[in-house]
Every structure is written in structure tokens, then in C-alpha cells.
Amino acid sequence: MITVAAAPYDYSFPPGRTALVVIDMQRDFIEPGGFGAALGNDVGRLAAIIPTVAGLLAVFRDRGWPVVHTREAHRPDLSDCPPSKIARGGAALKIGEVGAMGRLLVAGEPGNQIVDALAPMAGEIVIDKPGKGMFWATGIHEILQGLGITHLVFAGVTTEVCVQTSMREANDRGYECLLIEDATESYFPEFKASTVQMIVAQGGIVGWVAPLAALQAAVA
Ligand code: C5J
Secondary structure, eight states: OEEEOOBSSOEEEOGGGEEEEEEOOBHHHHSTTSHHHHTTOOTHHHHTTHHHHHHHHHHHHHHTOOEEEEEEOBOTTOTTSOHHHHHTTOOSSOTTSEEBTEETTBTTSGGGSBOGGGOOOTTOEEEEESSSSSSTTTOHHHHHHHHTOOEEEEEEEOIIIIIHHHHHHHHHTTOEEEEEEEEEEOSSHHHHHHHHHHHHHHHHSSOEEEOHHHHHHHHO
């Protein structure tokens, strides 16, 4: 076991049974002209974590540990997107409409790709998820079970939406979850802070939180 100094108390993980999950570091949320920008958000806040996420990826890649990338993505015919999801939000452009990087949140479009600096490498798992959580309609639980994964380390965007939802889904399925707090970000700093508090509250009711430096120190 490797032990990381974390909140609410130390997080221990078995290297052979631990995967990194990088949530939705796709152009649609992080670059101007995508879905996040269409909702009126400052995407620069999210772009700022790219170097930290790259450092976290390096920890796993250098050791040959499993990496999962997710993308929030819908089929081109939007048959996996509830009308309620399309209608909601008051965005200048809605899911499936054409923006500066192609159709918003549609699989295969330029905006749906993970940013170049964090592009998946050969052998890494990439899943398209139609929901906010990584387990809904993706088959990822069966893939992780097949690999014998029991622990998940989380990064990505946005902290209070797809990251938190995925972490709660994982928690309910029995995974021991660690969020790397400087490798996740929200368009709303107060929502990120509240999410971190919620995760570690009540003795770690959802999981653990630590900075990248603590993980790097633990594996060194
Ligand atoms: C959102 C996400 N915020 N990846 N998606 O719609 O958090």
C-alpha cells in the first residue's frame, strides 16, 4: 500500500488496483467557443489546471498504472440525450448545435476532443459518457472490475458537476476515491470549495482530498 497525506485522514491505495480518472478535460469545457463558454462561463479558470493534470498523468504513466479519460459526449442523433438536458440552461447555443468547434457535446466533433496537452495515450481507456456521472450508460464499472480496480484517483472538470457526480457514483459502487484538489476546477470557485468540504465531511463520506504534491511525495 502507498499512503498519501490527505483529508480527512491519510489515504492508502494498492498500486496494482488503483486507476486515475480524468474527467471531461475536453475542448468543449476548456477552450473558448465550446459548451462551457456558450453557458457564459470563464473557461480560463479551467484551462489553468492543465499543467497539474499533466503532472498527475505523469505519476500514473511513469509507473504503468491504469488511466481512464472521460468525455461528456452524445451520439450525433442525440438519441442518448434527454430533451430536458437539451432544453435546460439558457445557453447561447444548445447541445447539438454548431459552435466554433463543431456541434456542442457531440461525439467525434473537434470540441469533443480532450485538449492536446492531455491527449490519451495508446492503451489508456477513453469513455464517452452521456450523463454527468461516469458510470451511467458507459460500462466502465465492468471494465474496472475486470482490471481488479478497487481505488480511483480523480481529476478534471467541473468539480461540482461531473467530477463530484462520478465520485459519488464510484463511492456507491465500493471504490475508495481520492480527489486531487489542484487537478480539478470549477467555473465557480465557491462551488469547488463546497464540493471539497462535502467530500471529506463526516469522516470522508464520499472520499479523500489531497494536493498533487502529496501524491507525488507518497510515490517518490
Ligand atoms: C458540465 C462537466 N458542467 N463535465 N459538465 O456540464 O462538469
